[in-house]
Amino acid sequence: MGKVYVCDHPLIQHKLTYIRDEATTTKDFRELVDEVATLMAYEITRDIPLQKVQVKTPVATAECKVISGRMLGLIPILRAGLGMVDGILNLVPAAKVGHIGLYRDPETLQPIEYYAKLPTDVQERELIVIDPMLATGGSANAAIAALKARNCTQLKLMCLIAAPEGIQAVQKEHPDVDIYVAAIDDYLDDHGYIIPGLGDAGDRLFGTK
Numbered sequence: 001m002g003k004v005y006v007c008d009h010p011l012i013q014h015k016l017t018y019i020r021d022e023a024t025t026t027k028d029f030r031e032l033v034d035e036v037a038t039l040m041a042y043e044i045t046r047d048i049p050l051q052k053v054q055v056k057t058p059v060a061t062a063e064c065k066v067i068s069g070r071m072l073g074l075i076p077i078l079r080a081g082l083g084m085v086d087g088i089l090n091l092v093p094a095a096k097v098g099h100i101g102l103y104r105d106p107e108t109l110q111p112i113e114y115y116a117k118l119p120t121d122v123q124e125r126e127l128i129v130i131d132p133m134l135a136t137g138g139s140a141n142a143a144i145a146a147l148k149a150r151n152c153t154q155l156k157l158m159c160l161i162a163a164p165e166g167i168q169a170v171q172k173e174h175p176d177v178d179i180y181v182a183a184i185d186d187y188l189d190d191h192g193y194i195i196p197g198l199g200d201a202g203d204r205l206f207g208t209k
C-alpha cells in the first residue's frame with residue numbers, strides 16, 4: 001500500500017488557508033500555489049540519495065555530500081498541474097518536465113489521454129505526477145497508468161488537497177505510488193468538488209471564472 005504524507009509544515013498550512021479563501025485574487029492564488037509547491041518539494045525530495053565528495057575549503061579538505069545524480073521528472077496533469085511546476089523547479093532546476101493531458105469521456109466518464117509529451121529518458125527518471133486536486137482519483141490513476149505503460153517505475157503523486165475517496169482510489173490501483181498532500185479534506189460533493197477544498201483549481205490559477 002502506498003504511503004500518504006501530509007506535508008503539514010506551519011508555512012504550508014498558513015499559505016493553504018489563503019489559497020482556499022474565495023477572496024484571494026488570481027495573482028495571489030498563483031503565487032501562493034507556487035510557494036506551497038516549493039515547500040512541498042522540500043518534503044518530496046527528502047529521500048533523494050547523496051554521494052560523498054571532497055571539496056577544498058580555503059583552509060582544509062572537507063568530506064561533503066551532493067545529490068547522487070538521480071534524475072527527476074515532473075509530470076503535471078494539464079491544466080491545473082502547471083501551477084505547481086515552477087515552484088518545484090525552484091528547488092530542482094535540473095528536473096525535466098513532461099505533460100499529460102486528459103479529458104473525461106462524456107459517455108463512459110473515463111479519463112482519455114489527449115496529449116502526452118514526455119522526456120525521452122522518462123523511464124530512467126524518478127517521476128513526480130502533479131495535480132493540485134486529488135478528487136475521484138480518476139485523472140491521477142490514468143496519468144500514472146499512462147506512465148507505467150511507457151515503462152516508468154519510480155512514481156510519486158503530489159497534490160495540494162486530496163479527498164479521502166481519491167486517496168483510496170490511487171492506493172487501490174497503484175499501491176506502489178506514495179502520495180504527498182498538503183491537506184486531506186472531508187469528502188467529494190455530487191459535482192466532484194472536494195469539500196471544503198478551494199473550488200476549481202484550474203479556474204482559480206488561470207482566472208477563467
Ligand code: URA
Pocket residue numbers: 080133135192193194195197198199200201202
Ligand atoms: N478539481 C478541482 O479543481 N477542484 C475540486 O474540488 C475537484 C477537482
